[in-house]
Amino acid sequence: MRAASILRAAAVGAALLTVGLSGCFTERQNEGAKLYANHCASCHGDQGQGLERLIPGVAAADYVALHRAELPCLVRKGMKGPLVVNGIEYNQVMPGHEDLTDSQITNLLNFVQTTWGNHNQPYTIRETSELLGRCNGSDGQ
């Protein structure tokens, strides 16, 4: 009984420690890749390959470089209507992501901008927030 309560106390302590520490050392290593896997991969492919002529890929995509400044708002608000990626026209609906913070959008886009054949300039969180301001999409976080 006593051993059990000590054990329980230890468990609670460990849990509190984890919560407390996560405030200092966030588990945000590779956050961009994780966010991509959770929010983007189902449509854009687990390797950024897209889906035939239905959904554009983000891997080695000229659009990602050419529209760099528009991407934060595109992720935040989604998009509708035709667009051309690597010379192919697509026309699908992309849902917006009001659930992501500015810093999450930053990490997500930095992952895309530097992965799978993309070698583009990453964003700072401040820059992302400024770019999101254009579509009233910044949550300041």
Added chain:
Amino acid sequence: MTTLFSNRFGHLLAATVTGLGLLLGGCSPSASDNAATQPDRLPVLGFKTAEPTSPADTLPDRIPAFRLTNQDNQVITNQTFAGKVYVTDFFFATCPSICPKMQSELLRVYKAFDQNPNVLFLSHTIDPAHDSIPVLRDYAERLGIQDAARWHFATAPHDTIFALARAYMTGAEVDRTVQGGFAHSGTFALVDSQRRVRGVYDGMVPAEVDRLIQDIPVLLKEEAAGRQTATR
């Protein structure tokens, strides 16, 4: 105290494992099987809601008669699939969540059997209000499907589609709370020439889709044997 806990936990665990086993068994007895233990014959799946016509009539109901329209504006019915096996799923063109992944997996199955005219594909839209014939045709062509006779993208009134979804052992319903407005599962059903479901697979899980690719030849073999018996 601890023993009690572990005992209870043990029971719970056992119950869960049994429950899971039953659950999986309901879908497909070969869920954990691989190619090495490929069954000779696929099970007949489905629900028995119709009144038995005789004491021997215990098989699940057949897929009911249906009448749909495909991306070429052709009417398709059960007769369209006569003598064939087919794989079916439910989607909608603007679906932002599971459909692209699901359709890319079904495309993988299609490509594995694109030389075999005895294997057909049937995708039902669950958003007929938006997915008009031109929208379906555009979707099919963008996915790379030029031949509507091999992979039908079909529409029908909501009630028809939702009733068929139940028959194919998948879930589809209107749900305004989810992105896109419809809740549906990514289930693929494999149907034989007797209009019976012979396998259901989670279209979001590549390993399940691999199992479908392994099951289709098993069913084709049974169908070919059946034809031989019939013509003898």
